[in-house]
Amino acid sequence: MDWFLWLHAEHGIKLTIFYDHWDRGRFIKGIWTTIHLSFVTIVLSIVIGIIGAWFQKSRFIWIRTIVQGYIQFFRNTPPLIQLYFFYFAMDTFLSGIFNIHGGILGSYGWAVVSLSFFAGAFNVEIFRAGVEAVPESTVESAISLGYSRRQIYQYVTLPLAFRVCLPALNNNLINLIKTTTVAYAIAVPETLYVANQIWSDEYNVLEMMNVVWVIYIIIVGFLVWLMHRWERSTRIPGFGQ
Amino acid sequence: MNPLSHIINSTDLPVMKPFNYTVSAALQARDIVKFSLNKRTALVLILVLTAWLGIDAAYAQVQGDPNQTILQTLIKWTPLMFFGPPNEFGGFVLNITVSFIAMAMGTFMGLWVGIGQVSPNKIIRRASWLTTQLFRNSPWLVLLFYFMFLLPYTVEIGGIRYDIPGWIKATFALSLPIMANLSEIVRGAINSIPTGQWESAQSLGFTRRQILWQIILPQCIKRMIPPWMNWYCILTMATPLISILGVNDGMTLTQHALAAEARSEFLIPMYLWLMTWFFIYSYPIALYTQRFERRFTITT
Numbered sequence: 001m002d003w004f005l006w007l008h009a010e011h012g013i014k015l016t017i018f019y020d021h022w023d024r025g026r027f028i029k030g031i032w033t034t035i036h037l038s039f040v041t042i043v044l045s046i047v048i049g050i051i052g053a054w055f056q057k058s059r060f061i062w063i064r065t066i067v068q069g070y071i072q073f074f075r076n077t078p079p080l081i082q083l084y085f086f087y088f089a090m091d092t093f094l095s096g097i098f099n100i101h102g103g104i105l106g107s108y109g110w111a112v113v114s115l116s117f118f119a120g121a122f123n124v125e126i127f128r129a130g131v132e133a134v135p136e137s138t139v140e141s142a143i144s145l146g147y148s149r150r151q152i153y154q155y156v157t158l159p160l161a162f163r164v165c166l167p168a169l170n171n172n173l174i175n176l177i178k179t180t181t182v183a184y185a186i187a188v189p190e191t192l193y194v195a196n197q198i199w200s201d202e203y204n205v206l207e208m209m210n211v212v213w214v215i216y217i218i219i220v221g222f223l224v225w226l227m228h229r230w231e232r233s234t235r236i237p238g239f240g241q
Numbered sequence: 242m243n244p245l246s247h248i249i250n251s252t253d254l255p256v257m258k259p260f261n262y263t264v265s266a267a268l269q270a271r272d273i274v275k276f277s278l279n280k281r282t283a284l285v286l287i288l289v290l291t292a293w294l295g296i297d298a299a300y301a302q303v304q305g306d307p308n309q310t311i312l313q314t315l316i317k318w319t320p321l322m323f324f325g326p327p328n329e330f331g332g333f334v335l336n337i338t339v340s341f342i343a344m345a346m347g348t349f350m351g352l353w354v355g356i357g358q359v360s361p362n363k364i365i366r367r368a369s370w371l372t373t374q375l376f377r378n379s380p381w382l383v384l385l386f387y388f389m390f391l392l393p394y395t396v397e398i399g400g401i402r403y404d405i406p407g408w409i410k411a412t413f414a415l416s417l418p419i420m421a422n423l424s425e426i427v428r429g430a431i432n433s434i435p436t437g438q439w440e441s442a443q444s445l446g447f448t449r450r451q452i453l454w455q456i457i458l459p460q461c462i463k464r465m466i467p468p469w470m471n472w473y474c475i476l477t478m479a480t481p482l483i484s485i486l487g488v489n490d491g492m493t494l495t496q497h498a499l500a501a502e503a504r505s506e507f508l509i510p511m512y513l514w515l516m517t518w519f520f521i522y523s524y525p526i527a528l529y530t531q532r533f534e535r536r537f538t539i540t541t
Contacts (some may be wrong), residue, residue, distance in 0.1 A: 076474070076523040077516040080481045081492060085516065089500075089508035096505065133260045161383050164260045178380040192383060209387050213379055220378045 014204035015100070017211065023198050030194030031215060037111060038177045038219070044116035045176060046169075049123025053161075054153060056128050067124065074121035080182050087186045088112040111183040119176040126168045130161030143166060163234050170227040174220055181216075191215055300506075311510045318498040322491055322515065331489035333518055337407060339490070343412045343480075344473050347419025350374040354420060355427025356453065369424065374504040376421035381479050388414035389486050394414055408490075419476055426468045430461035467534040474523050474530070 004018040016023040055067045074082065089111040091103045098104070105113065134157050142156045186190045191212055199208040297310045325331025330338075357369030392410045395402050434457050442452040484492035486501070495515050499507060 072524060072527075073516075073520065076478070076479045076520045076527060078492075078519055079479045080484070081512060081516050081519070083494075084492075085509075089512050092505045092508055129260055129275050135258055160257065164257055168260075174378070178378075181380040181382040182482070184382060186323045189269040192380075192386070194384075209383075209390065213383055213387065216380055216383055217375070217378050224378075 011075040013207055014202060015207050015211070016198065016204065017208075017224060020202075023202070026189075026194050027191075027198060030189055030191045033108075033188065033194075034180060034219065035188040037108070037115075037180050037183065037188065038223075039061060040112050041119060041180065042173055044112065045119035045123050048120030049127045050158065051130055052120065052124030052129035056124065057131070057153075070117075071124055074118050079118050079179055080185060081112065082118055083114045083182055083186060086110045100217075105110060106153060107183070107186045107188045111180075111186060112190045115176065115183070118179065119221045122172045122175075123169065126165050126172060127158075127161060129168070130165035131157050133164045134160045166227065166231045166234070167189045170224070170231065174223060174225070177220055177223060178216070247311070250379060257381050262420065309504075309505060314507055315510060315514055317512070318444045318495075319514075322494050322498060323518075325489055325494065329489065330406075330408070332494055333491035333515075335488070335490045336477070336492075336519075337522070339408060339412045339415065339476040339480050340473070343415040344476055346413070346416035346521045347476075348423055350416065351422040351423025352427055354424035355431070358424060358428040359431050361449075373424045373428075376417045377425065379418075381418055381487065382482055384417055385411060385414045385482055385486055386419075400524065407474060407486060407487045408483065411486060411488055415476060415479060415483075419472060422472055423469065426465050426472075427461070431457055433464060434460055463537055467537065468534070470526055470530040474526050477523055478519065491518070 007013045007015065017027045017050070018024065052067050052070070055063050058064055058067075074192045083179050087107060091105065091110060094104050097103070106107075136157060137151055142152045147156065180190060182194050183190055184196070187193060195212045196206045202208075294312060298313055300310075321332065324331045325335060354369045354372055357365050358373065360366050360369070389407065390409055392413070393405065395404050397403075431453075438456060438460070439452060442456045447456065481490060481492040484496075486492050487493070492515070495511055499511055
């Protein structure tokens, strides 16, 4: 702490987050919001992916068309505009319909919804490819053992598919964490937003920019490490390298 | 879609079938095209559109201003949102321009960093690896902020001051993550060429530089095109981020238009309208990417 004060006094490097109580508090809260937001959207997007991949196997063409339309829409439009669309347009529209004053969800809630749908669109494709990698003979054996369609998906197809998906899923989830910064645009108090507040108050743009950069690389690095461990522990023997 | 796909696809599979998620997606995308060109679907679409126009006009009548239908408002603002303010560079055209320039710069830099990653020189290899990892793992928006604040607002060349427009700095910032990701693609492609190619070229007396530029890289191009196109799509989808930093792109102008109208029922159509442009631009590229990918996985 004294060292950072000395750094400021001697070299003009102003890292207020290490000695200013107020700045440190809000910065830690910002990092926590980023982690929280990432975690919730990761879980929701995986759920969307699993359900979407299930629906893509549906017997009805219109269900498959809807899922495909959802995927293509969210993949081929910018995530920032999706976020604005949900936060500004959908919120006004829905609160108008249900006559709710002051909006349905806050900025955090809409960021969760929008980012989950965005990453979920990619996850559906990833899981579907994983499901298709499961050999028919495995599914047929499950049928002959008397499993129902849902049970086959839950106990046979999905656990196998999940393991093949992991590298692709890994990439997508990392991308999702990086995309959470977009929530800055609708004033979700995540790391980048809080850092912006701090450098507006303290005039230490360069220092805070570097800190933010390092923080994101640490968070992303942690997820990469975690997913690689998971990938190794659930590896199918004889599959892959 | 997945930069690792060529590695994953090329494995022997005792337990599972190959994992490649773009191939069958292409077939399904084709189904969608067929589905939407279907006569019945076209009829439904036309009916929905007519119904919407009718409701739109009726609603405007009820509101007491028949000249303010949603359709008319969209048409009124479209030139601004698309081409930017008169005599100024902006709008959706700016988004596309930024994506072109950033892609060109990113490809050029990424090629060199990627070659650096397979250099026999340890220092160059480590430095290229670090550059790649650093820019690959940091969020685009953070990079945008970083370079918008770091780069100067004006430069002096030969005593004359030139202003650097915000969008040029933004373009540079956007080219960096492209550089890092293409560097990985180049490295992966070079490593995917069998070592026999290197060895036979060596035995024919080629130097290392000649082998790389005349034998290895030409073979890599085919493998690099699908991921390269994919990254172009991702970059185009990231260009509205520059609106956060105050560049007059399509997104900023749409918000100005919405602020000028100040009517909440325009929100959904306007945002959807803007998203439609991005979709129309990006979806064919995505389809072609899938087609290329499928063609190349069969032949290799």
